[in-house]
Amino acid sequence: MFPADCQYTKNHEYLKPLGDGTALIGITHYAQEALGDVVFVQLPEVGAAMAAGEEFGTVESVKTVSECYLPSDGEVLEANGELEAHPEFVNEDPYGKGWMLKIKLVGSINPELLDAKAYEIHVVSEAL
Amino acid sequence: MASAKKQTPLFDWHKSHGANLVEFGDYLMPVWYASARNEHLAVVSLAGLFDTSHMATLRVFGKDAFELLQWCFTRNLNACVGKDNAPLTDGRCVYGAFLDEYGNAIDDSLVYKIIDGEYMVVVNASMGGLVAKHVAEQAKGRDVNVIDLTDQLGKIDIQGPASIKVMAKILRNPEAVFDKLPYFSAKGHFDPASTLAGQVQLADGTPMLLSRSGYTGEVGFELFVERAHTVKVWEAIVAAGEEFGLTPCGLAARDSLRTGAVLPLSHQDIGPWTFIHHPWPFALPFTPAGDGFTKAFHGSAALEKASDAPYTLTFVGHDLRKVDAHNARVYLDGKEIGTVLTCATDMAIGRHEGKIFSIASPEKPAGLAIKGLCCGFIKVGSKLAPGTAVEIKDGKRAIQVVIETDVRPDRTARKALKTFL
Structure with a gap:
């Protein structure tokens, strides 16, 4: 449920480093399950430079509209255009077809991000 | 302090079938199983099954039961x-509300006439005790009993065009049940001692009260059974419905379906404010000219004097995006005019050149991709004509919506039952 090659925010975004100074950003399996059917995803323009913790988009589900925050400083290289026609990819495959942004990492990766183990503990404690 | 939440007889079934549970009116209820969107769509095109055992049922009976309800309830039972505008006869039910002395809604309700001197009143979750107390207080020497059956019954709603075929498979005598069963009528009884108990039974003889009504705008039934029979009836329907695509549904789909059917939710769209500008004027006993009421009832004096009562109006957006109704306001030409009461997405509708079509609309344009439309209710100080464009805005988002009198077209609730067999 929480791949070891990703790092996580307490707000349930993930960052998946691709090894070439870029990373994929999305929301976690736990987040998509809590939201329910994702029906609309709003993403930023390519080229935008953003800081860790900055709002990069919104995910609208049947239940609510939630903001997504960037896990680490970066510049938007690509936004997943497939999500416009298929927002359900966020539910079906959050770490694969449901990715949201590809960013160019600026500086080192945010040290506050959690590894898979620490994120799992965070999720369990939040559910209690 | 967290209070212990109540469970319906189907709680274990919901849990073992993957339901996401939420607190609603003192109960832990399914909000959706796998997908609220698919559940909503299933009810519009196939069938869905809802556990509504959290709703409360009252018995009002005795020589003066009619007189008491005629005083307490907003419909003229004559x-x-x-x-x-015929009188309420045996086996018919009507929608209305119970008001306090200020003309504010205590709760909305369906009132059924079972037989002379015997009425059934269905109110919202956790409202059984309160409404029973209110009605009993108004009895004032009349020969009438009010009994709150909260948590003594199971209630299951089967809704959607395939509902009739599903029920036909499990009822002992479906032809007789479906014969002369108009919208807002009922047959049978959950109490085996009732003279009506033989009218509607499962194949094994389990009696039920079957009401041709619901809260989705689609054709279907509300079933009332003794609490001990709830799981058995539910499982019989699930098994019979499999071949027709029947889907168990949670409260999220129920909320979006009722919003698309312009059905207000008590304590959200109607509530502790003057109950005079309801989206459905028939909820009050207006004279044909609309200049007064055809009877006096509890709260009517306050309604007659009300001069600045708010309006509950329905709206539809241009795409599926919504706002957070809990803190959203309504603007007309930039000026704040009211608050948002409900904002949901009816996933079964879309617009084409401004006109709304449903996935069930026979004349929907070929190739129209239906993704859903935001819709809901607002509370404003003065009436707005249908077609008026307003803006609704929460802290983050502003969307343009249009005041409408209807939302999801081509609903099936009122169609003849034989067209579904």
């Missing part, structure tokens, strides 16, 4: 059925 003139409320059909276009001709």
Whole structure:
């Protein structure tokens, strides 16, 4: 449920480093399950430079509209255009077809991000 | 302090079938199983099954039961059925509300006439005790009993065009049950001692009260059974419905379906404010000219004096995006005019050149991709004409919506039952 090659925010975004100074950003399996059917995803323009913790988009589900925050400083290289026609990819495959942004990492990766183990503990404690 | 939440008889079934549970009116209820969107769509095109055992049922019976309800309830029971305003006869039910002395809604309700001197009143979750107390207080020496059956019954709603075929498979005598069963009528009884108990039974003889009504705008039934039979009836329907695509549904789909059917939610769209500008004027016993009421009832004096009562109006957006109704306001030409009461997405509708079509619309344009439309209710100080464009805005988002009198077209609730067999 929480791949070891990703790092996580307490707000349930993930960052998946691709090894070439870029990373994929999305929301976690736990987040998509809590939201329910994702029906609309709003993403930023390519080229935008953003800081860790900055709002990069919104995910609208049947239940609510939630903001997504960037896990680490970066510049938007690509936004997943497939999500416009298929927002359900966020539910079906959050770490694969449901990715949201590809960013160019600026500086080192945010040290506050959690590894898979620490994120799992965070999720369990939040559910209690 | 967290209070212990109540469970319906189907709680274990919901849990073992993957339901996401939420607190609603003192109960832990399914909000959705796998997908609220698919559940909503299933009810519009196939069938869905809802556990509504959290709703409360009252018995009002005795020589003066009619007189008491005529005083407490907002419908004139002598003139409320059909276009001709016929009296409420055995086996018919009507929608209305119970008001306090200020004309504010205590709760909305369906009132059923079972037989002379025997009425059934269905109210919202956790409202059984409160409404029973209110009605009993108004009895004032009348020969009538009010009994709150909260948590003594199971209630299951089967809704959607395949509902009739599903029920036909499990009822002992479906032809007789479906014969002369108009919208807002009922047959049978959950109490085996009732003289009506033989009218509607499962194949094994389990009696039920079957009401041709619901809260989705689609054709279907509300079933009332003794609490001990709830799981058995539910499982029989699930098994019979499999071949028809019947889907268990949670409260999220129920909320979006009722919003698309312009059905207000008590304590959200109607509530502790003057109950005079309801989206459905028939909820009050207006004279044909609309200049007064055809009877006096508890709260009517306050309604007659009300001069600045708010309006509950329905709206539809241009795409599926919504706002957070809990802190959203309504703007007309930039000026704040009211608050948002409900904002949901009816996933079964879309717009084409401004006109709304449903996935069930026979004349929907070929190739129209239906993704859903935001819709809901607002509370404003003065009436707005249908077609008026307003803006609704929460802290983050502003969307343009249009005041409408209807939302999801081509609903099936009122169609003849034989067309579904």
